Amino acid sequence: MTSTGTGAVPSTMRASVLTGPRTLTVQEVPVPECASDEVVIRVAAVGVCGSDTHYFRHGRIGDFVVDAPLILGHELSGRIVAVGTEVPATRVGERVAVEPQRPCRRCRQCRAGRYNLCPDMEFYATPPVDGAFAEYCVIRTEFAHTVPDTLSDEAAALLEPLSVAITTMRKAGVVPGSSILIAGAGPIGIICAQTARAFGAARIVVSDPVAERRERALRFGATEVIDPLDTDIATAGLDVDAFVDASGAPAAVMAGIKAVGPAGRAVLVGLGSSEMPLPVEHIQNREITVTGIFRYTDTWPAAIHLAATGQVDLDALVTGRFDLEHAPEALESDLDPAGLKSVVYPVSAPASVSAPASAS
Template structure:
């Protein structure tokens, strides 16, 4: 392994059980063959982190042992393992948190995000990145330009969700898109579909402050789901993207989708819900979901550096590593958009 001077131990913020975080001292991991060791810079707080913290589980993914949360991550390569070019040491990177097996049928079919053997930061039993150092496959560490902040580099991960949703919804120039939910992912989707050429981007949300803010992130209109229900019902959009997980929003969005359009489910709500099968069939609507992403980092870096998306503007609160618990509770503020944990501030 080639490296700079690295300590033997590091700080790690560890979820011991639902609602209980503890700072621990842990050994610094070692980069194996084909891997890099990254000194963590910034880590975005995701809704999944919050859910694990508050409930100890997401569906059948259950926290049964101490777990380091955090998967939206940027940093600097400080060491490389065998088989990795030594000149990568010192490179600023954004990390794709997925480690697929690369051998199963899904991986070989180009659906690596659906790999049944996936290792993913902060998904039990795999530790995440609320710590000083992490390892990653070298080809999952994407170099970012000096013009991009650590925070923007970390937020390429949630932007990737938006880009994958736009891809699954086949969004193109001149399209009209309806998005349910004006939170962080809704804002990422709005920016992503705008970058794809959508010209009318309608976002719905109950919270006044979110509706007011979403027009800064690509939305052309922001509507109240109940007060503006007639206007929403009259829409016939090319693509509907649900980022709320709310059954009424999903049903309303499907009804507002044109014949031949697409419905993309991003938000996770009820495990089951009734859907209008006859309407979907007679309008030939494509109904699909989003689970992570494939090869979106190069596109995200291009969009951010060109000014097509604005990730730094998403950040509404910053916390040091010792205040991860406060960061995980930041979403209780309706004015919060994106909280970031600054693990190691940029020099």
């Protein structure tokens, strides 16, 4: 392993470890070993995702169950400080955004280019694989994407949720002039609105029952907003080309699909019920394609371009900043409707780091 000229990578590091429901403790743990095709990254910033909060509060997401101590966090950026023997030493010192997954490269899905569906995938912060609420992490060299210095550490970390939005727009078939309905104005819904605009959508309708979130959506790309408690979206005559659910609410999914016009598409993104009713007659009669997304494949180049050119503003999404000791507060910050995206700094937090009370 080749390391930075300023000293070897230490054998241990500080990490925030999930040890029980709503229980995180900062511990000294071993630095992950670096394989020959991997790089070691000193973590700069880690975004908090809805999956992190699910594991924190409930200890599971579907079949993924936390049954041992786990390090959360999979939206991250940092700097390469060491490389494996197969990786050029010139990579040491690069600022990177991490695509937090390790597919097998051999299965049918990987060979078909759908490595996100690899049955043997190892994904950050998904039991039993540790994530990035830690000072160091390792990743295969091809999944450490070099970012320009014009991107902040925060923006580089948030290329991960932007990748979710890019995958969503691709599945939704959004092209210049398209119309789209997005249910939910949380972090993913807002990033989807921005990304739809970047893809050329002419009409971007966002629905959310919270007024503050609707107002925020208008600042981030929505051309109009709807309160689903006041307007029946299913019968409002929207007739959009695409519907994206970023809420996970069965009622929103049902109404959103009914708002899709002939030959349109519906993409389910939000974490919701494992089973829910669908308007099958509407889907059949209008030949609507209904699909989901599971992570992403080959999205970081597009994400870097959209962020670096200002077509998507990731820095503006950050509403809370926390150091490692206050990771629990970061994971509870989604309870504040004024909050959008919180970021954890495992090594050194900026001067503007949030006080714990900001998440209450």
